Amino acid sequence: MAENCFDFDEKRDMAWCPGCGDFSIRLSLLAALKELGIERDRLVMVSGIGQAAKMPQYINASYFNGLHGRALPVATAIKAVAPDLTVVAEGGDGDMYGEGGNHFLHAARRNPHIALFVHDNMVYGLTKGQAAPTSRVGMLTPVQVSGVIADPLNPVALAIAMNVGFVARAFSGDIEGTTRIMKRAILHKGFALVDIFQPCVSFNKLNTLQWFKANTYALEPDYKANDRAAAFARALEETPFPLGVLYESDERRPFEELLPVYREDRRPLRERSRDMKALRAAIQEKK
Amino acid sequence: MNPLNKELSIVLSGEAGQGIQSIESMLTAFAKNAAYHVFATKEYMSRVRGGCNSTEIRISRERVTARVGRIDILIPLTPESIPHLRERISAETAVIGEKAVVGYDRMIDLPFAAIALEVGGVVYSNTVAVGAICALLKIDRAGCEAGVREFFGGKSAEIQDFNVEAFRRGYERGSALVPEVAIDIQTDPAVGDEIMLTGAEAVSLGAVAGGCDYVCAYPMSPGTTVLTAMAEYSKRFDIIVEQVEDEIGVANMAIGAWYAGARALVTTSGGGFALMSEAVSLSGAIETPLVVHIAQRPGPATGLPTRTEQGDLNLAIHAGHGDFLKVVLAPGDLEEGFSLTRAAFDIADRYQSPVFILTDQFYVDSYYTTPPFDVPDAPPERHTVRTSADYRRYALGSADGLSPRGLPGMGEGIVCVDSDEHDEGGYITEDTAMRKAMVAKRLAKIAAVRKDILPPRLYGDPRYRVLILGWGSVKRPVMEAMAAIGLPYIAYLHFPWVYPLPDGVAEYMAAASTCIAVEGNAGGQFADLVEFETGKRIDHRILKNDGFQFTVEELVERISALA
Numbered sequence: 112m113a114e115n116c117f118d119f120d121e122k123r124d125m126a127w128c129p130g131c132g133d134f135s136i137r138l139s140l141l142a143a144l145k146e147l148g149i150e151r152d153r154l155v156m157v158s159g160i161g162q163a164a165k166m167p168q169y170i171n172a173s174y175f176n177g178l179h180g181r182a183l184p185v186a187t188a189i190k191a192v193a194p195d196l197t198v199v200a201e202g203g204d205g206d207m208y209g210e211g212g213n214h215f216l217h218a219a220r221r222n223p224h225i226a227l228f229v230h231d232n233m234v235y236g237l238t239k240g241q242a243a244p245t246s247r248v249g250m251l252t253p254v255q256v257s258g259v260i261a262d263p264l265n266p267v268a269l270a271i272a273m274n275v276g277f278v279a280r281a282f283s284g285d286i287e288g289t290t291r292i293m294k295r296a297i298l299h300k301g302f303a304l305v306d307i308f309q310p311c312v313s314f315n316k317l318n319t320l321q322w323f324k325a326n327t328y329a330l331e332p333d334y335k336a337n338d339r340a341a342a343f344a345r346a347l348e349e350t351p352f353p354l355g356v357l358y359e360s361d362e363r364r365p366f367e368e369l370l371p372v373y374r375e376d377r378r379p380l381r382e383r384s385r386d387m388k389a390l391r392a393a394i395q396e397k398k
Numbered sequence: 399m400n401p402l403n404k405e406l407s408i409v410l411s412g413e414a415g416q417g418i419q420s421i422e423s424m425l426t427a428f429a430k431n432a433a434y435h436v437f438a439t440k441e442y443m444s445r446v447r448g449g450c451n452s453t454e455i456r457i458s459r460e461r462v463t464a465r466v467g468r469i470d471i472l473i474p475l476t477p478e479s480i481p482h483l484r485e486r487i488s489a490e491t492a493v494i495g496e497k498a499v500v501g502y503d504r505m506i507d508l509p510f511a512a513i514a515l516e517v518g519g520v521v522y523s524n525t526v527a528v529g530a531i532c533a534l535l536k537i538d539r540a541g542c543e544a545g546v547r548e549f550f551g552g553k554s555a556e557i558q559d560f561n562v563e564a565f566r567r568g569y570e571r572g573s574a575l576v577p578e579v580a581i582d583i584q585t586d587p588a589v590g591d592e593i594m595l596t597g598a599e600a601v602s603l604g605a606v607a608g609g610c611d612y613v614c615a616y617p618m619s620p621g622t623t624v625l626t627a628m629a630e631y632s633k634r635f636d637i638i639v640e641q642v643e644d645e646i647g648v649a650n651m652a653i654g655a656w657y658a659g660a661r662a663l664v665t666t667s668g669g670g671f672a673l674m675s676e677a678v679s680l681s682g683a684i685e686t687p688l689v690v691h692i693a694q695r696p697g698p699a700t701g702l703p704t705r706t707e708q709g710d711l712n713l714a715i716h717a718g719h720g721d722f723l724k725v726v727l728a729p730g731d732l733e734e735g736f737s738l739t740r741a742a743f744d745i746a747d748r749y750q751s752p753v754f755i756l757t758d759q760f761y762v763d764s765y766y767t768t769p770p771f772d773v774p775d776a777p778p779e780r781h782t783v784r785t786s787a788d789y790r791r792y793a794l795g796s797a798d799g800l801s802p803r804g805l806p807g808m809g810e811g812i813v814c815v816d817s818d819e820h821d822e823g824g825y826i827t828e829d830t831a832m833r834k835a836m837v838a839k840r841l842a843k844i845a846a847v848r849k850d851i852l853p854p855r856l857y858g859d860p861r862y863r864v865l866i867l868g869w870g871s872v873k874r875p876v877m878e879a880m881a882a883i884g885l886p887y888i889a890y891l892h893f894p895w896v897y898p899l900p901d902g903v904a905e906y907m908a909a910a911s912t913c914i915a916v917e918g919n920a921g922g923q924f925a926d927l928v929e930f931e932t933g934k935r936i937d938h939r940i941l942k943n944d945g946f947q948f949t950v951e952e953l954v955e956r957i958s959a960l961a
Contacts, residue, residue, distance in 0.1 A: 155806045168825055173806035175657055176816040177650060178680050184647040185654030189806070191638055192612060192658035196807045217643040372636045381659025381805050384777040385609050389634060391773045394603060397593035
């Protein structure tokens with residue numbers, strides 16, 4: 112048996128490039144799940160399309176690997192229908208901030224208890240090196256041949272603006288630090304974003320491991336994450352980018368807790384059945 | 399004017415927001431309580447205020463379920479109502495209303511507003527009109543007055559009193575018109591046990607019967623009618639109702655809900671459904687059910703947002719890339735709306751596939767009296783399993799391509815689904831043999847569903863010479879037209895299950911000397927499907943694409959010309 116119930120007994124052929132930050136992020140996730148003591152049959156991983164979105168393939172748990180950009184509506188529904196399960200959504204910057212940008216905004220509004228881990232390598236990997244929503248201005252790619260001209264999306268500032276109750280930035284090179292942040296994100300009762308900086312060894316020659324090291328700093332140990340305006344100011348900082356939990360607040364109640372179906376009955380929908388007498392009465396009321 | 403003794407067609411016309419709705423609601427309720435069969439349908443412009451809309455109400459001694467062109471009584475509330483309905487106003491039409499407002503020479507003057515002012519305010523005009531019409535129908539006054547109180551039950555006692563008084567005054571003025579507008583329609587005591595509801599409500603009750611416990615949608619006319627009805631039932635039946643940011647999110651959310659153990663319904667119209675194509679394909683690939691109600695309206699693009707058409711059949715059949723099972727059902731009347739929607743959830747769950755219910759604006763907005771629906775005692779059966787530790791979601795080996803569907807959190811196993819081609823456990827694979835096996839698994843479901851296909855229903859003498867083929871909401875207009883034509887050799891073959899096309903259609907067609915397709919679109923999408931699947935020609939296509947449902951008279955004329 113694998114030492115971690117979310118790991119596999121046998122070695123798997125992983126589709127990631129040698130040296131990819133995805134491997135480190137996987138180790139952080141496995142450690143976080145184990146340390147939190149989550150049971151294997153109580154977790155659902157949800158993802159879209161891309162190299163990062165393949166993460167559920169390599170975690171021994173239930174998963175829904177759906178369409179590009181569409182992980183969050185799926186994850187929201189799973190949490191709404193089965194609030195007893197732990198739901199983790201994971202994907203890349205293109206998947207979550209590009210194709211799925213609208214869903215990201217509205218997941219932030221709804222605030223379901225879902226931890227969202229976004230691998231942010233500032234480039235498109237699986238489609239071979241085009242610009243991502245987080246690519247820096249000026250980056251040359253096979254498509255943006257004169258350099259990227261659109262400003263990068265700032266996911267942590269956007270999330271704080273949307274009043275997401277847990278907003279953090281991690282770095283794949285720091286496995287223990289990422290694990291600690293992931294654990295807090297999974298425990299946060301609401302929507303939690305962890306934007307994870309990660310080098311792309313195949314397609315991003317600009318934002319390399321060294322570049323990330325040189326252009327990030329850890330939030331001070333006495334940083335207070337409960338001040339939204341201060342957190343927003345920090346979130347706007349670039350080169351160097353702050354790493355750590357930027358904002359944390361439990362003032363918002365999660366989506367699934369606010370759904371009227373759970374007001375008097377905590378059972379997930381799969382355990383309920385229809386009241387046919389009430390249906391017959393509803394039809395008779397049309398007389 | 400000869401006394402109308404079989405049925406009456408009343409049309410109310412005016413601006414949006416002028417109160418046609420309240421006249422219609424009271425009148426249909428009072429007529430039904432008086433044991434008349436009632437049918438009502440409305441046509442309206444895509445705007446919130448102003449414009450010119452109309453509602454047709456048929457009051458009859460027999461069941462009526464279709465639209466007629468003829469107007470027996472017209473209540474115009476604006477001058478624009480007259481040109482709006484000109485083609486339908488004949489010498490026999492009694493036009494009743496405020497001459498000073500409408501300015502139509504040939505009308506019977508009944509100053510609703512002036513009478514309402516005597517009572518206490520112009521606001522009571524609509525109730526005056528209801529009183530006048532009830533008097534013409536000779537509906538018992540005391541019963542109606544109780545009905546008026548009930549209708550305004552949410553208002554103060556004073557407002558109720560004013561409305562009752564307005565009704566009384568209207569009733570008196572209407573009674574004075576009786577020699578001019580002679581109506582003598584018998585009632586049918588059986589109506590007392592019947593229900594009266596819209597197509598949208600029938601579909602919604604069918605969804606409740608099918609165990610629907612999750613509804614998601616992005617508002618779009620006319621699909622919103624079902625969203626609103628389900629929201630109304632949500633508290634009573636523990637249904638999650640979520641308005642989603644866009645239709646792409648809607649369809650993905652619904653599939654996620656099914657995956658986790660809900661029975662989710664999506665309701666939309668053609669333009670919204672177009673955005674869901676990729677998710678339809680996802681449902682096919684990961685073999686996770688999906689039920690979508692598509693209330694059709696005329697396209698292309700935004701088209702005519704509030705009108706009707708049957709133009710989305712091809713879209714539904716061809717939705718989603720790749721090869722997998724899709725089922726299209728299309729109710730033709732209220733009972734079918736209930737029973738087919740209920741069945742849609744069972745089929746989707748059993749075959750782990752997308753199922754579409756195609757209605758249209760005419761269908762969802764129209765309502766009439768009908769016998770109550772049959773409800774089984776047992777709640778809907780769930781076609782899911784408790785998993786064991788070695789569970790594999792896409793286990794191969796069954797002849798029908800079906801592998802037991804487990805739910806995450808229900809059993810010791812894990813449930814892995816992937817939009818990529820996958821192996822039995824759900825993991826991504828590019829293994830050629832596995833690819834072939836998974837394609838075969840999905841195709842086997844297309845073959846397997848045939849044993850559950852609802853056959854088409856034949857109405858009329860089986861020794862027919864002329865066979866009319868139709869689907870969806872043309873059912874009742876065709877049947878009423880057939881009855882009016884009265885030729886014994888015409889029969890109607892109705893398809894509640896449209897796709898995959900049922901077996902035996904070629905045999906039905908071979909028995910006829912003339913086959914006619916009737917459908918509400920420009921090219922004949924269903925006729926194309928029938929010709930493609932059967933290899934037989936449909937001789938004539940009676941089509942309509944002006945945004946309105948066929949009237950009975952129109953079908954009588956067009957069918958008679960061909961039969």
